[in-house]
Every structure is written in C-alpha cells, then in structure tokens.
Amino acid sequence: MWQSYINAFKNYLKLERSLAENSVEAYLHDVEKLWQFLALTDEKPVGPLQVTEEHLRAFLKYLGELGLSAPSQARILSGLKAFYKFLVLENTIQHDPTQLIEGPKLGRKLPDTLSYPEIEQMLDAIDLSTPGGTRDRAMLEVLYSSGLRVSELLDLRLTNCYFEDGFLRIFGKGSKFRLVPIGEDAIRYTRMYVEHVRRQLDVQKGDEDTVFLNLRGKKLSRVSVFTTIKRLAADVGIHKTISPHTFRHSFATHLIEGGADLRAIQQMLGHESITTTEIYTHIDRDYLRQTMIDYHPRGRG
Numbered sequence: 001m002w003q004s005y006i007n008a009f010k011n012y013l014k015l016e017r018s019l020a021e022n023s024v025e026a027y028l029h030d031v032e033k034l035w036q037f038l039a040l041t042d043e044k045p046v047g048p049l050q051v052t053e054e055h056l057r058a059f060l061k062y063l064g065e066l067g068l069s070a071p072s073q074a075r076i077l078s079g080l081k082a083f084y085k086f087l088v089l090e091n092t093i094q095h096d097p098t099q100l101i102e103g104p105k106l107g108r109k110l111p112d113t114l115s116y117p118e119i120e121q122m123l124d125a126i127d128l129s130t131p132g133g134t135r136d137r138a139m140l141e142v143l144y145s146s147g148l149r150v151s152e153l154l155d156l157r158l159t160n161c162y163f164e165d166g167f168l169r170i171f172g173k174g175s176k177f178r179l180v181p182i183g184e185d186a187i188r189y190t191r192m193y194v195e196h197v198r199r200q201l202d203v204q205k206g207d208e209d210t211v212f213l214n215l216r217g218k219k220l221s222r223v224s225v226f227t228t229i230k231r232l233a234a235d236v237g238i239h240k241t242i243s244p245h246t247f248r249h250s251f252a253t254h255l256i257e258g259g260a261d262l263r264a265i266q267q268m269l270g271h272e273s274i275t276t277t278e279i280y281t282h283i284d285r286d287y288l289r290q291t292m293i294d295y296h297p298r299g300r301g
Contacts, residue, residue: 001045001047001048002031002032002035002047002048005048005087005092006028006031006032006035008086008090009027009028009031009083009086010024010028012086013027013082025259026075026079027079027082027083029079029259030075030076030078030079030080030083031048031079031080031083032259033059033063033076033256033262034051034055034056034059034080035048036261036262036263037058037059037062037262038051038055038059040262040263041058048083048087049087049092049093051084051097052097053097053100053101055097056077056080056097056098056101057101060073060077060101060103060104062262063076063256064104066252066256066262066265066266066269067113067245067248067249067251067252067253067269068249068252068253068256069113069249069253070103070104072113072253072256072257073103073104074103074104077098077101077103078103080098081096081098081101084096084097084098084099085098113246113249113250113253114238114240114242114246114247114250116254116297118236118238119144119247119250119297121236121238122140122229122232122233122236122238123137123140123141125232125235125236126140126232131197131200131215132215134189134192134193134196134197135193135197135198135212135213136228136232137189137193138186138189138190138192138193138194138212139153139212139220139225139228140228140229140232140247141183141185141186141189141190141298142156142168142182142186142190143244143247143248143251144186144247144250144251144298145181145182145183145185145186145251145292145296145298145299146168146170146180146181146182146183146186146251146268147180147247147248147251147252147268147269148168148170148180148248149172149173149244149245149248149270150222150225150226150243150244150245151222152170152171152172152270153212153225153244154210154212154219154220154221154222154225155171155210156168156170156210156211156212157169157209157210157211158194158209158210158211159209161182161190161211163182163187163190163191166181166182166184166187166289167179167180167181167182167289168180168181168182170270172270173270176270178267178268178270179288180268180270180288181268181288181289181291181292181293181299182292183292183293183296183298183299184298184299185298186298190211193212194211198211198213201213201215201216201217202216202217203217204216204217204218207219222244225244226243226244229242229243229244229246229247230242230243248269251296252265252269254295254296254297255291255292255295255296258294258295258296258297259295260291260294260295260296261291264288264291265291267288268288268291268292
C-alpha cells in the first residue's frame with residue numbers, strides 16, 4: 001500500500017525534480033518514518049491516502065518525545081509536505097493533510113542536540129593520560145553510544161555489561177530492565193577504564209559493582225557528570241546549553257536521521273510504547289544490535 005506510492009514519489013524526485021541521490025533518500029526516509037509510526041500506533045492499517053492532520057500531529061509529537069531536535073522535526077515535516085504535494089499533483093488525493101501542519105518553532109535558541117563533529121570534538125578533547133580523563137572518555141562514549149539517561153549511566157553495574165555480546169542491561173524507569181546495544185568504541189574505552197583505572201581505586205563498600213566511580217572509589221554524582229560535560233563543551237568552544245541528556249537526544253537524532261527504524265530506537269531509549277509495551281517485546285536482540293551498528297556514527301568502532 002505504502003510502497004507503491006513511495007516508489008512513484010522516488011521516480012518523481014529523481015526524474016522530474018532531478019534531485020541528488022542523498023536528497024532522494026532523505027525524502028524517502030521521512031515518508032517511511034511516518035509509515036512506521038502509523039504501523040505502531042494504529043490497530044487497523046492506515047495507508048498514505050488515509051493520513052489525517054491528527055495522524056501527523058501525533059507523529060511530530062512522538063518525534064519530540066524521542067528527543068529529536070526542532071530543526072530535525074521541521075526537516076522531516078518538509079519531506080512529508082513534498083510527498084503529499086506530489087500526491088496532489090498526481091491527482092491521487094484532493095486534500096493535502098500537511099497543509100495546515102506547522103513545524104516546531106525554531107526560534108533563535110540553539111537546539112540542545114550536538115552534531116556528530118561536535119561530539120567528536122568533545123571526546124577528542126579529553127586527556128587520556130589522566131585517570132579522570134580515561135573515565136570521562138568511557139563515560140561519554142557510553143552515554144552517546146547507548147542513549148542512556150544520566151541516572152542509568154550512574155547506576156550501571158559491571159555485572160550488567162555484556163561486552164562480548166555487545167549489550168548493556170539497563171535498569172530504567174518504572175523499575176524495568178532493558179537490553180541496549182553498545183558500540184565498539186564505548187566497549188574499548190570502558191574496558192580501558194575498568195582495567196587500568198578503576199582496578200587501582202580503593203572502591204568503597206556498596207560500590208563494588210558500580211562501573212563509574214570518582215577517584216575516591218565512590219559512585220559518581222549527577223553534578224560531576226554535568227560539570228564534566230559543560231567543561232568539555234566550553235573547552236572546545238561549543239556555546240550550546242547542553243547536559244548529559246543532550247547526548248541522549250543526539251543519540252536518537254543521529255539514528256533517526258541516519259534512517260534507523262523508530263521501533264528499534266524507542267526500544268533502546270526505554271520509552272513506553274504509545275499503545276502498549278508488549279508490541280515491542282518481539283523485537284530481536286540481533287536486530288537492535290545491527291540497527292546501532294548500521295546507523296550510529298560510532299557503532300562500528
């Protein structure tokens with residue numbers, strides 16, 4: 001139902017609008033994201049000709065909940081508008097459901113999402129010759145690689161790190177566990193920290209299984225993570241208002257913009273499903289892992 005219209009849209013973009021291959025793929029990803037969203041949220045199949053303004057507003061709200069920045073939401077909406085403008089031109093539909101949909105207000109405030117080059121700048125600015133620097137590099141690699149909340153990062157246990165399989169077992173909101181893929185870079189730097197820094201610490205009672213510790217051997221505080229990130233941003237000249245959550249937003253944004261499946265991203269973030277959580281329980285672990293490897297900028301190492 002959707003695929004035939006998407007194929008026709010692709011031909012229109014390539015032949016009539018003469019767009020570059022990357023631009024064509026970006027437009028198609030935008031439409032496919034809407035298709036995925038509707039498949040997740042509606043009990044009955046909704047085809048492209050049945051899409052309403054309500055569907056589109058719910059879709060944009062969902063993208064915001066995933067952590068996608070306002071400019072990225074606006075770009076996806078632009079792709080959908082192009083798709084429905086095409087359907088109107090083809091006389092396939094009479095009413096364009098995107099006509100009255102406005103994108104999120106961008107304003108002048110910089111979005112709290114970092115580009116991949118900015119992420120790399122911050123990571124490369126960390127001094128690995130110091131114990132604290134080695135820990136901070138591992139910590140930020142994990143934040144960005146797996147999209148963790150800061151509380152989940154601080155509560156991460158050594159016994160819940162399955163590096164051989166490429167997964168972390170995360171204790172998240174609502175006292176629920178989930179498995180999250182972790183990239184090769186994050187694994188490498190975390191192992192470096194655990195084997196060469198953490199092992200030398202005088203670990204305090206109660207924190208024997210906690211991964212990230214301060215130099216006194218105690219569990220890190222939220223404030224220390226915030227401070228580290230703000231300091232690194234300042235060091236490399238990034239003037240955005242950022243926090244540990246910015247890495248989580250960036251994780252989701254970069255996966256979505258890379259073309260990853262919405263279901264997989266929602267599973268990795270640990271969000272409740274829009275209708276019922278059970279709808280996601282069948283997602284294969286290998287599929288989640290492969291999604292991260294294929295679409296995350298640091299997934300391959």
